[in-house]
Amino acid sequence: MSKILIVDDSPTETHILSNMLEANGYQTVTATSGEAGVDVAKQEMPDLVLMDVVMPGLNGFQATRQLKKDASTAHIPVVIVTTKDQETDKIWGMRQGAKDYLTKPVDEGSLLSTIKSILGK
Numbered sequence: 001m002s003k004i005l006i007v008d009d010s011p012t013e014t015h016i017l018s019n020m021l022e023a024n025g026y027q028t029v030t031a032t033s034g035e036a037g038v039d040v041a042k043q044e045m046p047d048l049v050l051m052d053v054v055m056p057g058l059n060g061f062q063a064t065r066q067l068k069k070d071a072s073t074a075h076i077p078v079v080i081v082t083t084k085d086q087e088t089d090k091i092w093g094m095r096q097g098a099k100d101y102l103t104k105p106v107d108e109g110s111l112l113s114t115i116k117s118i119l120g121k
Contacts, residue, residue, distance in 0.1 A: 051081065
């Protein structure tokens with residue numbers, strides 16, 4: 001069973017994403033900030049990270065960059081999941097090392113197909 005880390009400061013978003021993923025056979029772990037997301041990723045070594053962008057403190061772009069620069073977490077694919085829908089945001093997110101970029105509200109089919117294409121499962 002693949003483990004997915006959800007990094008989002010919104011309890012509602014975290015709940016929605018967790019329910020979607022768990023209903024489809026994924027194990028989830030969560031973090032409510034960019035800093036916590038980096039720490040949890042190092043502890044849990046998830047198969048994939050779903051990263052919000054707009055969070056207090058370390059934002060999702062910064063947290064993604066930290067995960068990608070750290071040798072212990074650089075292999076973990078990051079998918080940015082955010083309300084920021086501008087093309088420049090998407091380009092910037094991909095430059096930070098994200099594998100994909102999804103805009104909220106996330107469609108369950110799009111989320112699952114993105115995860116499956118990245119994990120190959």
